[in-house]
Amino acid sequence: MPQEPKQTPLAVLILAAGKGKRMMNPGMAKVMYEVNGKPLVDYVVRLAGTLQPSKTVLVVGWQKQSVIDYVSQKNNAVAFAEQNEQLGTGHAVLQTKPALSDFDGDVLILSGDVPVLTEKTTKALVGYHRTTEAIATILSADFDDPSGYGRIVRHKDGSVKKIVEDKDASREELAIKEINSGIYVFNKQKLFESLELVRPNNAQGEYYLTDVFESFWKNKWRVSAVKALDPLEVVGINTGEQLESVRGVLAKQSAL
16 A cells, blocks of 8 residues: 655744833733733644644743743743844744754744634645645735735745835835735745855844745745735734734634
């Protein structure tokens, strides 16, 4: 009998090092703000668990001990990587390299402040990544008002040609409604290989995770994108108002 294809291992990285600069209390770790009695990070760690990953690594930084204490008490399978300087998303992912030294497979990157993302959408993202044999797959969404977000520009075959930041977009590109959510699946080896080449050539002096895509396109490696059916699933929480806005949605999800 023919053997079934070997299942590619999955690791989940959760980026949770940021400050809540626009929240009510900027002294608190952003992911520790609560919705319906649970910190934002709780929802994301639970989501990661539903995927049964080989490894889950949480990147902590600002007020890290409060995050480590809470998560380790709830889930002892989560490992932690520390980002002691806030040098961007690319830098945050690089801090997980030691924790993934013995792992080979696909890496799903989640944001610790995106609590509404569902298991169904996340599994569709990972599945599409594998079906299209991409090096990287972006979770995108169509926003009525995409201003401020990077736009997804596609080739005719549906693969991703480029991500254009709002400030760099042409008039035609600004008209694109499909945005980059910042949630991705990567081939682990190609991700870290390309991250080593990223330089902080920007005004903030930060290492942007999105810069790895330039290396992918240069090597003609396939980048895919799949849309979340509900754009609310990919919205990050940056203000107290946004925190309030997801309360009802999360209550409904918990009741299912």
